Amino acid sequence: xxxxxxSGGGVVQPGRSLRLSCVASxxxxxxxxxxxxxxxxGKGLEWVALISYDGSHTSSADSVKGRFTxxxxxxxxTLSLQMxxxxxxxxxxxxxxxxxxxxxxxxxxxxxxxxxxxxTVSS
Amino acid sequence: xxxxxxxxxxxxxxxxxRVTITCRASQGISTALAWYQQKPGKAPNLLIYDASSLxxxxxxxxxxxxxxxxxxxxxxSLQPEDFATFYCQQFNDYPFTFGxxxxxxxx
Numbered sequence: 001x002x003x004x005x006x007s008g009g010g011v012v013q014p015g016r017s018l019r020l021s022c023v024a025s026x027x028x029x030x031x032x033x034x035x036x037x038x039x040x041x042g043k044g045l046e047w048v049a050l051i052s053y054d055g056s057h058t059s060s061a062d063s064v065k066g067r068f069t070x071x072x073x074x075x076x077x078t079l080s081l082q083m084x085x086x087x088x089x090x091x092x093x094x095x096x097x098x099x100x101x102x103x104x105x106x107x108x109x110x111x112x113x114x115x116x117x118x119x120t121v122s123s
Numbered sequence: 124x125x126x127x128x129x130x131x132x133x134x135x136x137x138x139x140x141r142v143t144i145t146c147r148a149s150q151g152i153s154t155a156l157a158w159y160q161q162k163p164g165k166a167p168n169l170l171i172y173d174a175s176s177l178x179x180x181x182x183x184x185x186x187x188x189x190x191x192x193x194x195x196x197x198x199x200s201l202q203p204e205d206f207a208t209f210y211c212q213q214f215n216d217y218p219f220t221f222g223x224x225x226x227x228x229x230x
Contacts, residue, residue: 035219037167045159045167045210045221061218062124095166100178107214108173109157113166 002026009117022079022096030074033099038092129222135230142198152215
């Protein structure tokens, strides 16, 4: 069964750190690029970061640049998001998502999503 | 960053209605656009990629069109399970921005 399962969410004080993990199963993890997408309570979707299939390329949104780091361990089928200097406006559900694989270069969509991990930043 | 503007932000429709949602990009993005459906408490689900290609397993009543700056998602005959929020997303350039969403409610 193809699935992604996030973990590591919780309540954290402003300025502290948290690390999210996303474990993949049912497919060859190392063949795919992955993304993190977040959704604040009652709000829309916001793209956070991406990492290429081999970890050689990453990119992130300006809102998290310099604070969040995306990484992966292909030997453990695990995607991670290290979140530092957390702020109240980082409070969101964080989803990991698999990039749809296509025979041509480019990103076309996210075809598999995890259930999400809730991160609440509050004193 | 490329901005995506969806309209309307919400709509009320009846089962069997034809529904059209629009997504406008702040600059040309060719066909680098996807559409998602999200139901309450669930993760988004990919419906359309490359502006008009139907994702495997998605009912054929969903269709997408457009290129450049103007895109459309159409539901040909709205079904009870289609009531949800729909989002567009562009992949022409980083950051991969989403539209603000369109909530489709029961009339």
